[in-house]
Amino acid sequence: MEEALVEMYLAGVSVRRVEDITQALWGTRVSASTVSDLNQKIYRQIEEWRQQPLVSGTTKRGDPYLRMLLIHGARSVVYRSPHKTDSRSQWVAEKQRRLGTSKACVAVANKNARIIWALLAHDEPYRRTA
Secondary structure (H helix, E strand, C coil): CHHHHHHHHHCCCCHHHHHHHHHHHHCCCCCHHHHHHHHHHHHHHHHHHHCCCCCCCCCCCCCHHHHHHHHHHHHHHHHHHHHCCCHHHHHHHHHHHHHCHHHHHHHHHHHHHHHHHHHHHHCCCCCCCC
């Protein structure tokens, strides 16, 4: 039942509506204070999760297959960037010139991983920069 209450909270259902839904589903009316207490508990957990620091770079921890895919994709971007004129390609080409190809690939993979994380965390579509 607690999981259903959490889902309703995350979906933005009002406390009064939660009371009505629990009455209809389980025949038990959940008080507003119970819903409020649960909301506070979940809010604290969400805030703790939000305050966690981002991973500082692409490390050998985590899923090796995903890391391999990110590095291979980044390698393709790095090899093609010198022939392009957009701002991101220029940034990649500069990284490659300063750091070398291998480190530039890791830097691009790290940047792509952070972009992917932000898109998933905020549930937004990718918007290209101008």
